[in-house]
Amino acid sequence: MHFDFDQIDAIINARSIAIVGASGKPGKFGHALVAAQLAMGFEGPLYLVNPGEEEILGRRTYPSLESLPEAPDLVYLTIPAQLSLDVLRDCGRLGVRGVVIIAAGFREAGPQGAALEREALELARRGGFRILGPNCFGIYNPRNRLTLLPGYDLSRTAGDTAFLSQSGGFSLHLARMGKSLGIPFRAVVSYGNGTDLDECDLLRYFAQDPGTRTIAAYLEGTRKGREFLDALREACAQKPVLVWKVGKGEASRRAVSSHTGSLAGSAEIWHSALAQAGAISVSGIDEILDVLLVLRHLGRNWGRRILVAGGGGGLGTYGADLAEVEGLSVPPLEAVTRARLGEILVRAGAVVGNPLDLGTPMIPLPLFAAAMKEAAANPSTDLLVFDLAVNFARDLVGDRGIFEAADALARARKETGRSVAAVLYSRACDPEDMSVEDLLRRVRARLLEQGVAVFPSMARAVRALSLAGGPACQRRN
Amino acid sequence: MHFDFDQIDAIINARSIAIVGASGKPGKFGHALVAAQLAMGFEGPLYLVNPGEEEILGRRTYPSLESLPEAPDLVYLTIPAQLSLDVLRDCGRLGVRGVVIIAAGFREAGPQGAALEREALELARRGGFRILGPNCFGIYNPRNRLTLLPGYDLSRTAGDTAFLSQSGGFSLHLARMGKSLGIPFRAVVSYGNGTDLDECDLLRYFAQDPGTRTIAAYLEGTRKGREFLDALREACAQKPVLVWKVGKGEASRRAVSSHTGSLAGSAEIWHSALAQAGAISVSGIDEILDVLLVLRHLGRNWGRRILVAGGGGGLGTYGADLAEVEGLSVPPLEAVTRARLGEILVRAGAVVGNPLDLGTPMIPLPLFAAAMKEAAANPSTDLLVFDLAVNFARDLVGDRGIFEAADALARARKETGRSVAAVLYSRACDPEDMSVEDLLRRVRARLLEQGVAVFPSMARAVRALSLAGGPACQRRN
Numbered sequence: 002m003h004f005d006f007d008q009i010d011a012i013i014n015a016r017s018i019a020i021v022g023a024s025g026k027p028g029k030f031g032h033a034l035v036a037a038q039l040a041m042g043f044e045g046p047l048y049l050v051n052p053g054e055e056e057i058l059g060r061r062t063y064p065s066l067e068s069l070p071e072a073p074d075l076v077y078l079t080i081p082a083q084l085s086l087d088v089l090r091d092c093g094r095l096g097v098r099g100v101v102i103i104a105a106g107f108r109e110a111g112p113q114g115a116a117l118e119r120e121a122l123e124l125a126r127r128g129g130f131r132i133l134g135p136n137c138f139g140i141y142n143p144r145n146r147l148t149l150l151p152g153y154d155l156s157r158t159a160g161d162t163a164f165l166s167q168s169g170g171f172s173l174h175l176a177r178m179g180k181s182l183g184i185p186f187r188a189v190v191s192y193g194n195g196t197d198l199d200e201c202d203l204l205r206y207f208a209q210d211p212g213t214r215t216i217a218a219y220l221e222g223t224r225k226g227r228e229f230l231d232a233l234r235e236a237c238a239q240k241p242v243l244v245w246k247v248g249k250g251e252a253s254r255r256a257v258s259s260h261t262g263s264l265a266g267s268a269e270i271w272h273s274a275l276a277q278a279g280a281i282s283v284s285g286i287d288e289i290l291d292v293l294l295v296l297r298h299l300g301r302n303w304g305r306r307i308l309v310a311g312g313g314g315g316l317g318t319y320g321a322d323l324a325e326v327e328g329l330s331v332p333p334l335e336a337v338t339r340a341r342l343g344e345i346l347v348r349a350g351a352v353v354g355n356p357l358d359l360g361t362p363m364i365p366l367p368l369f370a371a372a373m374k375e376a377a378a379n380p381s382t383d384l385l386v387f388d389l390a391v392n393f394a395r396d397l398v399g400d401r402g403i404f405e406a407a408d409a410l411a412r413a414r415k416e417t418g419r420s421v422a423a424v425l426y427s428r429a430c431d432p433e434d435m436s437v438e439d440l441l442r443r444v445r446a447r448l449l450e451q452g453v454a455v456f457p458s459m460a461r462a463v464r465a466l467s468l469a470g471g472p473a474c475q476r477r478n
Numbered sequence: 479m480h481f482d483f484d485q486i487d488a489i490i491n492a493r494s495i496a497i498v499g500a501s502g503k504p505g506k507f508g509h510a511l512v513a514a515q516l517a518m519g520f521e522g523p524l525y526l527v528n529p530g531e532e533e534i535l536g537r538r539t540y541p542s543l544e545s546l547p548e549a550p551d552l553v554y555l556t557i558p559a560q561l562s563l564d565v566l567r568d569c570g571r572l573g574v575r576g577v578v579i580i581a582a583g584f585r586e587a588g589p590q591g592a593a594l595e596r597e598a599l600e601l602a603r604r605g606g607f608r609i610l611g612p613n614c615f616g617i618y619n620p621r622n623r624l625t626l627l628p629g630y631d632l633s634r635t636a637g638d639t640a641f642l643s644q645s646g647g648f649s650l651h652l653a654r655m656g657k658s659l660g661i662p663f664r665a666v667v668s669y670g671n672g673t674d675l676d677e678c679d680l681l682r683y684f685a686q687d688p689g690t691r692t693i694a695a696y697l698e699g700t701r702k703g704r705e706f707l708d709a710l711r712e713a714c715a716q717k718p719v720l721v722w723k724v725g726k727g728e729a730s731r732r733a734v735s736s737h738t739g740s741l742a743g744s745a746e747i748w749h750s751a752l753a754q755a756g757a758i759s760v761s762g763i764d765e766i767l768d769v770l771l772v773l774r775h776l777g778r779n780w781g782r783r784i785l786v787a788g789g790g791g792g793l794g795t796y797g798a799d800l801a802e803v804e805g806l807s808v809p810p811l812e813a814v815t816r817a818r819l820g821e822i823l824v825r826a827g828a829v830v831g832n833p834l835d836l837g838t839p840m841i842p843l844p845l846f847a848a849a850m851k852e853a854a855a856n857p858s859t860d861l862l863v864f865d866l867a868v869n870f871a872r873d874l875v876g877d878r879g880i881f882e883a884a885d886a887l888a889r890a891r892k893e894t895g896r897s898v899a900a901v902l903y904s905r906a907c908d909p910e911d912m913s914v915e916d917l918l919r920r921v922r923a924r925l926l927e928q929g930v931a932v933f934p935s936m937a938r939a940v941r942a943l944s945l946a947g948g949p950a951c952q953r954r955n
Contacts, residue, residue, distance in 0.1 A: 028874075105827040105837070136827075151873070168792025170839075170867075174905045181907045221795060247795050250802025252786075252832060255810065259829045260791030285796065285937055309729075314586075314737030315645025318698060318724050319762065325727025333732070350582040350613075352736045355729060360582070390647075396628070397505075428651045430658045432919040435912060442909040460762055 002197070008131055009198065009206040012099035013142055013188050015075035016045040019066060019097075021088050022079035023049035025057040030103050031079035032057075033151040034139075040153035041146045048073060066091045074098045077139065079150075082106030082117055085135075089121055093128020100125070102135035103150060108194050108262035109136060115262070118196050125197055136261060137193030138169030141176050141186065149173050149191060160185025161214035162293060163207040165200065167192060167221045167261045174286050175217070181442075183449040184293050187213045194261050201225055201232045208236035215296055217243040217289050222263030230274055237279035241301055241469075243289055244280040246271050281468055291456055291465030298454035299420045304383030305470050306330045307463075308376055310357040311388035311424075312364075317356025320388060320424075320459045327467035331355055338379040345372045355379075363394035366402060370409035377413040377421055384466070385413065388424040388459055391444065392437045400440055407444050411451035422454040424462050479674070485608055486675065486683040489576035490665050491622055492552035493522040496543060496574075498565050499556035500526035502534040507580055508556035509534075510628035511616075517630035518623045525550055543568045551575045554616065556627075559583030559594055562612075566598055570605020576675075577602070579612035580627060585671050585739035586613060592739070595673050602674055613738060614670030615646030618653050618663065626650050626668060637662025638691035639770060640684040642677060644669060644698045644738045651763050652694070658919075660926040661770050664690045671738050678702055678709045685713035692773055694720040694766050699740030707751055714756035718778055718946075720766055721757040723748050758945055768933055768942030775931035776897045781860030782947050783807045784940075785853055787834040788865035788901075789841075794833025797865060797901075797936045804944035808832055815856040822849045832856075840871035843879055847886035854890040854898055861943070862890065865901040865936055868921065869914045877917055884921050888928035899931040901939050 020038070024031035035057055038047060049057050052064040063069055066076065066088065072095040078085055082104045092100050107118040118135065125132045133139065138150040143159040150169065155176050162184055166172045172191035179186060187210065190203055200223055207213045216236060223229045236242045248257045248265025257265040275282045283289050295303075307329050309320035321331045334342070334355050342353045345368055350360030357376055363369065377385045387410055395403055407423070414421035425445050429437045445455045456462035497515070501508035512534055515524060526534050529541040540546055543553065543565065549572040555562055559581045569577050584595040595612065602609045610616065615627040620636040627646065632653050639661055643649040649668035656663060664687065667680055677700055684690045693713060700706040713719045725734045725742025734742040752759045760766050772780075784806050786797035798808045811819070811832050819830045822845055827837030834853055840846065854862045864887055872880055884900070891898035902922050906914045922932045933939035 109829075166792075168790070168795075170790035170870075171792045171796075173870075177905055178907065181911075219792065221792075247792075247799040249799050250808070252802060252808030252810075253795050253799035255831060256791070256795040256798050256829075256833045256835075259831060260795055260835070284800075285935075287935070287937075313645070313647035314733070315643075315648045315696065315698075315724075318645075318730050318733040318737055319648075321733050322724040322726050322730035323761075325729060331727070331729030333729075352586075352733075354732060354736055356733045358733075358737070393647075393650075428654055430655065430919060432916060432923065434658075435916055435919075438915055439909060439912055442907060442912075446909065458762075458764070460764075 002126070004202055004205050006206060006209055008098065009202060012075055012131060012133065013140055013190070014145055015098070015147065016145065017071060017073040018043060018045065018075045018077065018147070019048040019050055019069060019073040020077045020079060021050040021066060023051050023057050023062060025054055030150060034077060034079050034103065037148050037151045037153040041148040041155065043146045045145065046073070066095055072096050075101065077101045077103060079103045082114065082135065086117070086120055086124065089124040089128065092130055093124055097130050099131045099133060101133045101137065101139045103137065103139065105136040107135045108196065109259055118194065122196050132197035133190070134193040135196065138172055138191040141172070141189040143186060149176060149189065152176060156180040156185060158185040159187065161187050161212060162217065163187045163213045163215070164189045164217045165192060165203040165207065166190070166219035167195065167263065168219055169193065171219050171286055175289060178286065178290055182290055182294060184290070184297060199225070201228050204232045204236050208232070208239050213240065215241050215293065217293065218245065220244060220246045221257040221261050222248060222265045224264065226266065230278055233278040233280055241296055242280045243283050243292055244275050245283045245285065245289060246275065283468060287461065288465065288468070291461050292469045294454045294456070295465045295469035298422070298452055299384065299469070301469060303420060303470065306332055306381055306383045307466065308355050308357060308379055308382040308385045310376055310385060312359040312362035312390060312394065314352065314358050316388050317358050320386070321356045323460055324463045327463045329463055329467055332381050335380045338375055341375045342372060345375065361397065362390045363397045363402065363406060366398065366405045366409065369406055370412065373409055373413040374416060377417040377419040382419060384420040384422060386422045386424060386462055388426065391425055391427060391441045392429045395437065395440065403440060403444055404447060407448050411448065411453050414453055422456065422462060423448050424456050424459050426458050479603070481679055481682050483683060483686055485575065486679060489552055489608060489610065490617055490619055490667070492575070492624065493622065494548065494550040495520060495522065495552045495554065495624070496525040496527055496546060496550040497554045497556060498527040498543060500528050500534050500539060502531055507627060511554060511556050511580065514625050514628045514630040518625040518632065520623045522622065523550070543572055549573050552578065554578045554580060556580045559591065559612065563594070563597055563601065566601040566605065569607055570601055574607050576608045576610060578610045578614065578616045580614065580616065582613040584612045585673070586736055595671065599673050609674035610667070611670040612673065615649055615668040618649070618666040620663060626653060626666065629653060633657040633662060635662040636664065638664050638689060639694065640664045640687070640690045640692070641666040641694045642669060642680040642684065643667070643696040644672065644740065645696055646670065648696050648763055652766060655763065655767055659767055659771060661767070661774060676702070678705050681709045681713050685709070685716050690717065692718050692770065694770065695722065697721060697723045698734040698738050699725060699742045701741065703743065707755055710755040710757055718773055719757045720760050720769055721752050722760045722762065722766060723752065760945060764938065765942065765945070768938050769946045771931045771933070772942045772946035775899070775929055776861065776946070778946060780897060780947065783809055783858055783860045784943065785832050785834060785856055785859040785862045787853055787862060789836040789839035789867060789871065791829065791835050793865050794835045797863070798833045800937055801940045804940045806940055806944055809858050812857045815852055818852045819849060822852065838874065839867045840874045840879065840883060843875065843882045843886065846883055847889065850886055850890040851893055854894040854896040859896060861897040861899060863899045863901060863939055865903065868902055868904060868918045869906045872914065872917065880917060880921055881924060884925050888925065888930050891930055899933065899939060900925050901933050901936050903935050
């Protein structure tokens with residue numbers, strides 16, 4: 002079917018929803034979805050439909066879609082696959098805009114399921130509504146407070162990042178982690194088998210949506226190779242598009258087929274097609290998060306010259322090593338910076354250069370602040386990355402000192418106008434070390450709030466910097 | 479100087495030590511080392527030497543080495559570089575076995591420091607003792623309870639893994655994390671500039687040491703390329719040797735020179751030399767830890783056929799994708815296993831295959847236990863890897879259910895005799911989510927105790943499995 006921006010927009014921004022198969026029984030999808038939706042506080046009317054239950058979680062239920070006071074924009078089906086068709090007929094009669102089919106048991110489950118899926122699509126065409134799914138977790142949209150199954154604790158802050166995903170689990174995972182890392186979403190759409198609305202529709206939608214600045218996608222395959230690549234090329238011309246495409250080997254292709262009934266296609270063809278379209282090829286939710294952080298805090302066209310700093314010679318050597326393998330540049334310090342830092346870092350063990358080694362995980366904080374400002378201001382530095390070894394540094398300056406160090410990094414950024422990032426890596430992971438982890442998380446939040454990107458390891462930082470930096474940053478091997 | 483096993487052995491297993499430069503002033507190396515050594519409880523006499531302090535942390539001090547009641551086996555120097563030579567003369571006169579020079583300011587600091595380092599070496603030759611360092615953190619040995627600077631909280635459990643490292647920070651980091659991950663050490667030796675005892679000596683020592691089963695090394699470079707490769711080849715013929723060699727780019731070579739005054743050498747030559755010698759090439763402490771876990775729980779010659787299991791289609795697809803890229807095999811399930819699992823996993827959404835998808839992050843625990851046992855017993859499976867999405871699964875079965883699931887994995891391993899590993903990956907990282915992290919750490923300890931290897935992500939698991947699996951597992955690209 003041809004692409005229709007307004008249809009998709011009406012679904013993602015639905016003003017009223019009904020959940021058919023809503024349930025009061027914990028463990029059922031129909032219960033988890035209602036609970037999640039109530040916790041998120043959907044802004045419009047939320048109708049619960051179940052002929053067998055009178056009240057669910059304290060709210061009245063309706064016996065059928067037809068008994069509702071209005072036709073909802075969006076209907077969720079949390080009923081078994083084989084019961085879907087009757088409800089879809091009702092949807093067509095009532096004139097709903099869209100239907101989210103949560104259940105599995107369609108195309109991915111074999112010929113019978115495939116027949117069911119074809120019929121569902123036929124009913125949607127005839128009824129004039131669109132289907133999201135089947136075999137999906139739905140939509141997360143902080144603006145109208147739609148949420149994924151079972152995304153009861155997602156952020157209510159709206160942002161400009163969109164994620165479209167064939168996997169429900171990964172939709173939830175990215176939305177959940179984005180909340181922790183200060184990446185607010187425009188919307189996250191789990192589209193499962195994609196029988197009607199698919200990767201092409203959703204990609205075009207977010208490419209055209211003026212509120213979306215960055216798009217990420219998890220793809221198992223597509224049935225419309227040509228159309229998808231056209232859509233991708235157009236999207237990449239508008240905004241950064243991250244694509245995570247799985248299905249590189251035999252087993253993962255088998256898995257793709259039984260997960261969402263997709264055809265994975267050749268890994269080699271995909272690889273070059275993504276590169277030609279101008280997409281950022283990523284692998285894994287962690288890598289998506291890291292690249293989103295780079296795009297958010299540094300933008301796409303940051304220079305690729307980094308200054309690697311930390312307290313310890315091995316740390317900096319390793320950081321520089323990783324950075325250079327990823328195609329980033331770690332140029333020597335300029336003479337002016339070398340002189341100024343030489344005056345600040347006079348202790349034995351400190352090495353003034355790039356990498357910059359404080360000689361110990363943390364130095365007295367006024368010196369640290371002065372050093373970071375000079376380092377960020379170095380004329381040939383586009384980005385200062387400081388590796389804050391939280392548990393070692395804490396032994397030297399205490400928890401409060403760690404926060405002060407974080408604030409010093411944020412000030413260095415603000416006062417120099419340069420980009421600054423931090424690596425917060427915990428070298429303590431026993432059950433007894435929880436206070437280090439707690440400190441690390443609070444410091445991370447403090448840094449992110451102030452525009453300092455945070456990564457959990459130097460390896461992940463430089464990888465993301467390289468990926469986001471575009472073709473200038475090509476990995477060496 | 480020629481290799482002498484007994485000399486090195488006497489130093490690593492020192493029965494008495496003296497700390498010259500011991501100090502009561504927090505912030506000084508001489509304080510941190512004394513505090514660490516007291517906390518670890520070194521088993522022999524520990525003499526504190528400082529002519530300016532009478533008592534340090536409640537213990538008497540001596541004004542000089544010569545005033546001690548005996549010549550200690552091992553002397554630590556925590557005094558500035560330029561004061562070292564006089565003490566080294568005393569060491570020679572007294573007949574100590576070894577000296578650990580903690581201070582920086584030698585070869586890595588320029589020509590003056592290099593001259594100092596040459597003189598120190600000359601004094602060691604004349605005095606008949608060996609030097610570890612300078613510019614190092616010393617030795618961790620749980621048998622006599624020597625510890626690194628400032629390794630006050632390292633494990634007291636002795637094991638069979640040795641680590642030699644030019645970086646003090648990485649020595650401490652690996653020792654610390656090994657404690658959390660149930661990897662006990664034979665010894666960890668930080669050798670810094672390696673002016674006397676160097677990578678060749680230490681590698682030969684651990685290769686010959688019958689109590690060492692696995693060796694890992696962090697190398698910035700070597701001044702004895704030929705000799706080192708001979709030592710490496712011999713070591714690799716005896717036991718697995720992991721080598722992390724940095725210095726791949728311009729900046730990291732500069733860093734190597736200013737960190738430990740080493741020559742990094744050509745990355746390409748190192749790469750092929752390590753492969754020819756039969757070493758396992760690794761990068762980063764995390765990768766060393768992961769490979770050590772594989773070697774400990776699966777051994778080196780495990781088959782490379784894995785069964786990827788989890789609750790969620792995306793998860794398994796991704797896991798299989800990663801595994802195949804790393805050169806592991808993810809073969810289809812055997813018919814017998816398919817039939818048995820088909821009887822256990824009847825719910826919609828579950829996909830019986832390899833990858834194996836439970837359909838939800840956790841299923842009722844008796845079913846889970848039965849499924850894991852069948853999966854581990856699958857005839858063409860060498861290793862079952864289960865991705866336990868702790869925070870999602872916890873919502874379904876509670877904390878207690880997570881422990882029961884862990885025990886079910888351990889039982890599957892025990893009852894089938896097959897290897898089982900778990901991925902414990904937290905999808906919650908807010909300061910408010912600390913209880914998930916706490917649960918994850920406790921579950922990890924429980925799994926490791928029972929011989930189930932644990933990895934923090936599927937990506938790290940399959941990478942380590944591939945690295946440890948030897949030449950049969952070659953990464954595809």
